[in-house]
Amino acid sequence: MIGLVGLVVPPDGERVPAAIKGVLAALDGHVSERTLVNFQGSMDGDADSSRAWSREGHARLLAAKAAYDPENLLRFQHAVRA
Incomplete structure (x- = not known):
């Protein structure tokens, strides 16, 4: 199990959703449906x-x-x- 959490606050908050999507994309093919x-x-x-x-x-x-x-x-x- 993996849980990804990020604070969407300045100054770097706008980068959090993309970073989480990147980790999930890297795991694609290695996770259960x-x-x-x-x-x-x-x-x-x-x-x-x-x-x-x-x-x-x-x-x-x-x-x-x-x-x-x-x-x-x-x-x-x-x-x-x-």
Whole structure:
């Protein structure tokens, strides 16, 4: 498991996201396709949103989300996204 943290504050804060992406790119091909829900990467990205569950489990979560949260009120943090 690897966790990357950086403070996005002056004077070098703008370099942190690129540095984290660089480390993740260097690890590409050496990591599992699955992840823990709290370690999905950026909370605003859709690329990792389904990796914490099996394909079937994610489909069930999407169905529950559509049934119980059609207005997408629960959309913060690592929300279930289509």
